[in-house]
Amino acid sequence: MLMTTTSTIQGYEIDQYLGLVSGETIIGANIVKDFFAGIRDIVGGRSSSYERVLKQAKEEALNEMCSQAIALGANAVIAIDLDYETVGSSMLMVTAAGTAVKIR
Numbered sequence: 001m002l003m004t005t006t007s008t009i010q011g012y013e014i015d016q017y018l019g020l021v022s023g024e025t026i027i028g029a030n031i032v033k034d035f036f037a038g039i040r041d042i043v044g045g046r047s048s049s050y051e052r053v054l055k056q057a058k059e060e061a062l063n064e065m066c067s068q069a070i071a072l073g074a075n076a077v078i079a080i081d082l083d084y085e086t087v088g089s090s091m092l093m094v095t096a097a098g099t100a101v102k103i104r
Contacts, residue, residue, distance in 0.1 A: 006078065006079070012076070025058075057094040062080075075101075
């Protein structure tokens with residue numbers, strides 16, 4: 001499955017637009033990660049535990065979006081938008097949305 005944030009795919013023609021597809025994931029970060037992330041905020045540096053959680057959430061949202069596209073008969077998704085939000089104090093939501101298309 002080809003995926004892109006652009007509205008075209010170089011070297012391919014879009015034969016058919018099949019509609020909007022999306023995938024959503026909400027993942028909780030646990031209290032231990034919150035504690036160590038708080039320490040990172042004080043002393044500086046990157047929070048690798050949160051980075052891993054965000055990466056996992058993004059992959060799950062993109063996989064769900066691709067599953068919807070495949071169910072529609074698509075072989076590509078264009079114009080993908082990723083959105084990151086916090087839900088409550090320790091929940092992270094990632095949404096991936098795009099347009100399912102058939103390309104040749």
